[in-house]
Amino acid sequence: MRTAHPFRPPPPDRDEPLLDVAGIEVRYGGIRALTSVSLHVRRGEVVALIGANGAGKTTTLRSLVRVVPWSAGRATFNGVDLSPLSTEEVTELGISLVPEGRAIFPNLTVRENLEIGAYLHRNKQAMQESLEDVVKLFPRLGERLAQEGGTLSGGEQQMLAIGRAVMARPSLLLLDEPSLGIAPKLARQIFEAIRAIAASGVTVLVVEQNTRLALEVAARGYVLRTGEVAKEGASKALLDDPEVREAYLGGH
Amino acid sequence: MSWLLNALAQGSMIALIALGYTMVYGVLRLINFAHSEVLMMSGYVAFLVDDRLLGGYQHGGTRGVLISTAVAVVAAVLLGVGIEAFAYRPLRARARGATARIAPLVTAIGVSMLLQSVAQLAFTATPQKFDPRLAPPVGYVVLIAAVVMAGLYALVHLTWIGKAMRAVSVNAEAARLMGIRPSRVIAVTFAIGSGLAAIGAVLYSTTQASIEPTMGSSIGTLAFVAAVFGGIGSIPGAMLGGVLLGFLGELVKFTSFSGMKDAIVFLLLVLVLLFRPAGLLGSARARRSSRRAWRGRARTFAPSTGGIRRACAGS
Numbered sequence: 001m002r003t004a005h006p007f008r009p010p011p012p013d014r015d016e017p018l019l020d021v022a023g024i025e026v027r028y029g030g031i032r033a034l035t036s037v038s039l040h041v042r043r044g045e046v047v048a049l050i051g052a053n054g055a056g057k058t059t060t061l062r063s064l065v066r067v068v069p070w071s072a073g074r075a076t077f078n079g080v081d082l083s084p085l086s087t088e089e090v091t092e093l094g095i096s097l098v099p100e101g102r103a104i105f106p107n108l109t110v111r112e113n114l115e116i117g118a119y120l121h122r123n124k125q126a127m128q129e130s131l132e133d134v135v136k137l138f139p140r141l142g143e144r145l146a147q148e149g150g151t152l153s154g155g156e157q158q159m160l161a162i163g164r165a166v167m168a169r170p171s172l173l174l175l176d177e178p179s180l181g182i183a184p185k186l187a188r189q190i191f192e193a194i195r196a197i198a199a200s201g202v203t204v205l206v207v208e209q210n211t212r213l214a215l216e217v218a219a220r221g222y223v224l225r226t227g228e229v230a231k232e233g234a235s236k237a238l239l240d241d242p243e244v245r246e247a248y249l250g251g252h
Numbered sequence: 253m254s255w256l257l258n259a260l261a262q263g264s265m266i267a268l269i270a271l272g273y274t275m276v277y278g279v280l281r282l283i284n285f286a287h288s289e290v291l292m293m294s295g296y297v298a299f300l301v302d303d304r305l306l307g308g309y310q311h312g313g314t315r316g317v318l319i320s321t322a323v324a325v326v327a328a329v330l331l332g333v334g335i336e337a338f339a340y341r342p343l344r345a346r347a348r349g350a351t352a353r354i355a356p357l358v359t360a361i362g363v364s365m366l367l368q369s370v371a372q373l374a375f376t377a378t379p380q381k382f383d384p385r386l387a388p389p390v391g392y393v394v395l396i397a398a399v400v401m402a403g404l405y406a407l408v409h410l411t412w413i414g415k416a417m418r419a420v421s422v423n424a425e426a427a428r429l430m431g432i433r434p435s436r437v438i439a440v441t442f443a444i445g446s447g448l449a450a451i452g453a454v455l456y457s458t459t460q461a462s463i464e465p466t467m468g469s470s471i472g473t474l475a476f477v478a479a480v481f482g483g484i485g486s487i488p489g490a491m492l493g494g495v496l497l498g499f500l501g502e503l504v505k506f507t508s509f510s511g512m513k514d515a516i517v518f519l520l521l522v523l524v525l526l527f528r529p530a531g532l533l534g535s536a537r538a539r540r541s542s543r544r545a546w547r548g549r550a551r552t553f554a555p556s557t558g559g560i561r562r563a564c565a566g567s
Binding site: 086087088092097104107108112115117 | 425426428429430
C-alpha cells in the first residue's frame with residue numbers, strides 16, 4: 001500500500017515523531033475528560049493506547065481529529081500544529097480515524113462506503129487500486145461489494161470501517177477499539193489486517209480494551225488512567241509489568 | 253388514459269417540489285419552510301422574464317418559456333443558497349443544545365413570511381397568469397419531471413457530491429472524517445432543491461395555478477405533505493409521495509367530495525402517520541437500521557462493560 005500523496009510534503013526529519021501530543025486537556029462542560037495526555041508516535045510505528053473504561057482513550061483519538069476541542073496543550077502532526085484545524089483539514093493532512101462503533105454508512109453499499117473513503121482524492125484510477133488493496137486485505141468485503149453496509153455483521157462492518165479509512169491512504173491510522181463486540185476469532189483476523197496495513201508503511205495508533213491483542217501487534221504502548229498517561233513502554237515490558245497484568249490482563 | 257396521465261402530471265409536479273423539502277431535511281434535519289417561497293419567487297421570475305422581457309406568447313413562444321425557466325432556475329438556486337448562507341448557516345455555528353433544532357425552524361418560518369411580504373410589496377397581491385397557450389401538453393409535464401428526477405437519481409448515486417450528500421445525511425461526523433465538508437454539501441443540496449422547485453413552479457404556473465405571493469403556501473404545503481407522506485429525508489419517498497398525492501387528488505375529483513380535496517389529503521396524512529410515523533419509505537430503512545444498531549449494542553454487553561456505558565449513552 002502506497003502512502004505517498006501529492007498534497008503531503010516529504011518528511012522534514014526522520015527522527016521527529018510523526019505525531020507529537022504534549023499535555024492535552026479536554027473538558028466536557030465542567031468535567032475534565034483528559035487531564036494531561038502526552039504521547040508520540042514515530043513514523044512506521046504501531047503504538048497501542050490501553051486503559052480502563054472512562055480513562056480517556058476515545059476522547060484522546062477524537063480530540064486528535066478535532067471532533068472535540070482541547071482546552072490546553074498542543075499536538076503536531078508532521079510538524080503541523082493541529083489546534084487551528086477542522087476535522088476535514090486534519091483528514092486532508094493524512095490522519096484517518098476508524099471511530100468507535102464503526103460509523104459506517106448503512107444506506108450506502110459496501111462499494112460506495114469504500115469509495116467515499118477515497119473522497120479526498122476523487123480519482124477513479126487511484127480509487128480502483130485502493131479498492132483492490134482493501135479487497136485483498138479483507139476478501140469478505142470483496143464478496144459483499146453490492147450489499148448495503150447496514151446488512152453486514154458487526155465484524156464485517158469493522159472491516160468495512162477500516163477499509164474505508166485505508167481508502168483515504170492515510171499516513172497515520174487511528175483505530176478506536178477495533179475488536180469491540182466482535183468474536184475473538186474475527187478480532188484476531190482484524191488485528192492481522194492491522195499488522196499488514198502497518199507493514200505497508202502506515203503508522204498506527206490503536207486504542208484497545210483487549211490489552212493483550214493490542215500489545216501483541218504494537219511495538220510500544222501507553223497506559224491511560226483517569227485522563228493521564230500512567231505508564232509507557234515497550235509492549236513486552238508492559239505485558240510483563242505486574243501492575244498492568246493485574247489491572248488489564250486479568251491477573252495472569 | 254388521459255386521466256392517468258393527468259394524475260401522473262399532477263403527482264410529478266408535486267414531487268419536484270417535495271424533493272427540495274426532503275433533501276434539505278436529509279442533510280440538516282431542518283424543515284425548510286422558506287422552500288415554498290423560493291418556489292413562489294421563481295414563479296414570478298419566470299413570469300416576469302417571459303411576459304415583460306420576451307414578449308409572452310406572441311413574441312417569445314415556447315422558446316421564451318424555456319429561456320425564462322432557465323433564468324428562474326438560476327434565480328431560485330441563488331435565492332435558496334443565499335437563504336442558507338445568511339439565515340441558517342450562522343445559526344448552525346452558534347446554536348447549541350435544544351435551540352440548535354428550534355432556532356433554525358423558527359428562522360425558516362420567518363424567512364418564509366419575509367419573502368411573502370416582499371413579494372406583496374414588489375409584485376402586489378394581484379394574481380398573474382401565463383398565457384394558457386404556453387402550457388405544455390400533459391405528456392410533456394410528465395416527461396420533463398421524469399427526466400429531471402432520473403437526472404437527480406444519477407447525480408445522487410453516481411457522482412462524488414451525491415455520495416457525499418447521502419453520507420452526510422446518515423452521519424455527518426463520519427462524513428467529515430472522510431474529508432467531506434458538510435457546508436459545501438449543504439449548499440449544493442439547497443441549490444438542487446431550489447432548482448427543482450423552480451422547474452416545478454414553471455410547470456405549475458403555466459398549466460394551472462396563477463402566480464401570487466401566497467402561491468407557496470398552497471402548493472408548497474401540498475408538496476411538504478407529499479415529502480412527509482413518502483418519508484421525509486428519502487428521495488424516492490418524496491417522488492412516491494408526490495405521485496400518490498397526485499393520484500389521490502384526481503380520484504377525489506370523481507367523488508362528491510371534490511370540494512374537500514385538501515381536507516381529504518390531510519386526513520389521509522394523519523392516518524398514514526399514525527400507522528407509519530416515518531412515512532411510507534422513510535420507515536423501512538430507519539426501522540431496519542435502528543433495530544440493527546440495537547442488536548449491535550446488545551452484543552457488546554457480553555464481553556465488556558463498555559457495552560453498558562454505550563447503551564446508557566445511546567438511550
